[in-house]
Amino acid sequence: MSSAEPPSRMTLERVIQLGMPVTELSVSTRMEEGLLIQVNRGLYLYADTGELFDGDAYMTFLRGYTKALEVSLPGVIARATGSTVALSNGLSLNVHTRPITTLGVCDSRGVPLLISASEGGSIRLWDVRTGEQRRVGLQQSPTTSLVTYFGPDGKPRIAAGGPEGSLYIWNPQLPVSPRIGRVATRGFNDRVAVQDLLDRSALVSALANVLEPGEGPTVITVEGAWGSGKSTVLEFVRAALATDADKTTRGSRLTVFAADRMLYRPPVRDFEKTLKRTVQSRKNADKPLVASFNPWRHQSSEQVWAGLAKTVIAAAESALTPDLNAKERYWFANNAHRVDRRHLQRQLWKRIYSPLLSFAGLGFGLSLLGALTKLNVTWSWWTTAGLAALGVLHTARRYFFSRASAFLPGELFAGPVTSNAFAAAGTDPLIRDPYYNARSGHLYLVQHDVKAVLDDLAGRGYQLVLLIDDLDRCVPSTTAQVFEAINVFLSDDFPATRFVLGLDSSVVASHVDHAYKELADAKVVAHPDDPSPGWTFLRKLVQLPVRLPRTTEDNVDQVLLAQLGPVHREEQPAELSEFTFTGRSMPDYLAEAEDEQIVIAIERQPLVRDHLRRRLMAQPEQSVREEKRLLNVWQFYLRVLASADVDQACHLVVVAEIAVRWPAYLHRLRGAWVNLADAVEDDVEWGATIARLGYGYGDRKAAANLRKLLQDCNARAVADLANRLF
Structure with missing residues (x-):
């Protein structure tokens, strides 16, 4: 060789x-x-x-x-x-x-x-x-x-x-070989990656190009099994579509005077112009606006719709309301249509009323009393007149120059006012929206809020791109609610909106089957090439299904390099200082030279890294998530053993693989590791040992894969380690 x-x-x-x-x-x-x-x-x-x-x-x-x-x-x-x-x-x-x-x-x-x-x-x-x-x-x-x-x-x-x-x-x-030190890594989490470890830049670029404003697929799915990197791809797409907000001049503050006028006569939307703008938005939009929604955090229909509305509104604020003044003016103008304006107007006047006017009224009463009792209190009339004048000026200053948000509930200026199921316990009673009670409930109002925001975005030349992730983690009812929401967005009444869904198609199709199992004609509408109606539903909804490519050997190398660092090779020498040898023995010299050596973490040792690479590439399901799980277990038990032994680290890779691949069988294998190692080369003995451990016909595939793994390593050394750890 x-x-x-x-x-x-x-x-x-x-x-x-x-x-x-x-x-x-x-x-x-x-x-x-x-x-x-x-x-x-x-x-x-x-x-x-x-x-x-x-x-x-x-x-x-x-x-x-x-x-x-x-x-x-x-x-x-x-x-x-x-x-x-x-x-x-x-x-x-x-x-x-x-x-x-x-x-x-x-x-x-x-x-x-x-x-x-x-x-x-x-x-x-x-x-x-x-x-x-x-x-x-x-x-x-x-x-x-x-x-x-x-x-x-x-x-x-x-x-x-x-x-x-x-x-x-x-x-x-x-080179002077370095000493092998203990493991340095402390495990890895499951957060979205910040670098492209799986060489998916071309796929991300193509997706971003397809999602540029204009005509194109409305619903796109990024499909793959759990841990295949769907969330990372969606995040990269989000970064690729990010655009700078329009540079606009700072808006004027919303004064009490302006708010009072809006409450007296709210701005009226020109629905005819809005409809024309909605129709033309698909052609005129030139800037994508990306929002991310995770339905996994919302497990009821009310929560799904409220979370979706909040996501869209939060994303739209950067485009529609670039500063605090614009935000207050925008939301107050929208909310003025849906509150008890007359009652709110009266309360606004009460709150800007200067306390000096109250003192002036008290002074007028005292002056009048003095006049009736023929007391010489001429000075009180002048004092009362002065307080009244100051009170009027103070009130006028508040009315014409003060910020309206200082005298009205803050919810009116931060977003659409809420009531009923969505109202917080401390929501001001002044703005409990009667519109909720008069209409068909929360669903109608949330749709109304979102549509109004989308109309305004279309008028500014924006097209919304909504990224929906972790749909396959939701319960079936939540998945169905998300699809219902998408159908509402796809209606002709709404401006053009694009959706990118990260999902495991087999799991989501099963969710749809479960959610709509009551439909008597579900099987009738199924496509002849689909195994169930859920797949047909996805076929009808999704215009561009994008399947993530499988993880390759090169990807494994990139993941190991990113997670564990570069392998220490002999081309990275640890140079020793010059020594004077007079009067010293060879052992003394070697001891001093050893002190000069560098120490490398065991995960960077070439033999250990090659063993990790070989076992990761042998996994039946290649995913970064599973690779991280194996590495986490491996480095954890290296710490438990406080080991810096190369051979032991290699054997421990196999132990970690068994722990993450067959967690459901570990309780059966406890105490029987040596028996398995001794029987691995004998077909009859292996079958008898597996049978004693309770493996049935349904477990035959797991047993065969376990045997193959043990045959590919020093089974006895692995068994001794497993006996110590499990």
Whole structure:
């Protein structure tokens, strides 16, 4: 097995001509006078310079590898036959073209690499866990003996020699491997994504183009299973359609005088002009106005209609009422038609009446009493006249210059006034709308409010685009209410309005079937190609169904990169400082070098990330939501175990997958994990074990998928972990 990209070349630091065949190599373990290489048990060379050492080498030497065709690495045994290396983990390495002369092991700080040398003179380094060829060195003579050691920069070196009498010192250019730290991520929520992880920019752009004001599909559905990214697509569409509000001059404040005139003679809508504007709105609209409505939060018909009206009105305010003055004037003018104007007008006059006039009246009474009793209180008449004049001026100032909202209930200036089912407990009795009681109830009034707002939006050149999400989460009655509301909007009386629904079509069709199951002719009206009337209802309502594409392998990589960060590769070295080696042993040097290493979170370790990627791509239902669930469970139990072990983290991925894929079966598997692991390769034993755990005929698919998963991993290690955690 070979890597997809050519391996990096090793650097040849020096060649030492010895004049004799190299039959054995060793390296010293202490460094008082510099590291020594022993050749054929009689010749000593300084490893750093290649110069001859003339003293007595009273120190311990570690032997290298000479014609070794079998070596052991952690968890793997490598055996060379001809030009091929077979690994006990099932991989095969066969890049050499000439027979292999010796194998060896190069320790790259906790990540042992296999060395293979051939008669052709090539030396190659391999990652035995993945079969990836990491480095290659080409020399002019075959290698039969080699030894590895650490150079002054803390990186490994390879000394290689053979029958031609030359000693080659290679620098594999391997980085100092980082230490593996504990998991750093703390889980992920289910909020709308802020970046496009699933490459749906083209789909979003096409949807936004279709939704530009003018003729086009009125009802569009963005369809997909739960967790497929419907909400994210709708949010991206909303951002793509966003337009800047019109720049308008600040309106004048609504004074008491203006409010009094409106209450005396409210502005009358020109219904003929409104009708013409409604007809022309589809052609004249040039700006989209986007509003989002989530019916999941409204579980009764009254709440659905009230929430829908509130959503439309809130979105319209940015276009119709750019400032506080315009907002107060707009809503007061609309509400003036639907309150007891005469009663409200009388109350307005009472509230602007200056207190000084009351004092003037009291002064007039006292002055009159003084005159009757023949007291000399001439000054009181002047005082009373002064108070009366000030009172009149104060009242006039309030009437002509004060803000009307300071003297009338605030509900009149904030939106359509409400009554009956929608009136709050503290609603001012002055504005309890008799129009609610006189008409057919809340439905008529909400429709009236929304239509009036849409008419005004059409007059300003806006076309409403209403995004409705999570329809498949609602109860069937709420789903039916939303569809009824859409039908009202689609009537000819309403200005052109566009709808984009995020839903799981199979769930919503089932809701429609349930909501209208009383209809005797439901099956009669069903389309012949549809399995139920609910599907036919969607067929008739929706002009453009958009099915979200499935998640691909590339999407999995993008999600992992966004959620867990980049994978740490050897091209991201942790450079060590230069050291002076005099008077220190090799273990002391290695300990100090270890302190200089960087620490990477375990989720960025290449083997762990590859295992996560492989298991996520093997999921039967690809969705970002399910991927987040698996990652959440995996990182949580890594924290429970306080683990930074690579093998354990890989096994824990399988444990997390079992927990999120088959939560309904976990109670059956408790205490039986080892039995399952032992039986996974035997058909008869597996069937008997599954039967003892209570799996029936209806559970056969889940049992088969569980077995397939356990066969794809170290089942016993996974069972031991599951026994600890569940």
